[in-house]
Amino acid sequence: MRFVLALVLALTGAGAAAEEVASAPGAVVRALDKVSGETTDLDLARGTTVTFGRLAVTLSDCRYPVADPSANAYAHLTIVDTASGATAFDAWMVAASPALSALDDPRYDVWVIRCRSE
Secondary structure: OHHHHHHHHHHOOOOOOOOOEEEEOEEEEEEEEOOOOOEEEEEEEOOOEEEEOOEEEEEEEEEEEOOOOOOOOEEEEEEEEOOOOEEEEEEEEEOOOOOOOOOOOOOEEEEEEEEEOO
16 A cells, blocks of 8 residues: 555655655545535545445545644545455555546546544
């Protein structure tokens, strides 16, 4: 998992020396239903699952830059389509570069907003 995060940091242009990260106890993730236009902020604690439409979103970890916690967020999410039981997404998502690693679903978009410090 560290290798994947290091790769994500490298791809987003974050320098290894300048980008020490720490884990947060949770994250805020935004979900969009493209059909209804409804957006919802999902408040997730590490290890919990929240349902949005037919998606079950689970947060494994959320990491942020120690030097500037509001600068970015890196969240490892697992998103399961509850209708089919298939895993739709299982990877790190980067707040500053949502298209770098995105959920590919015809109806829903999900992206990380920030890590939650409480």
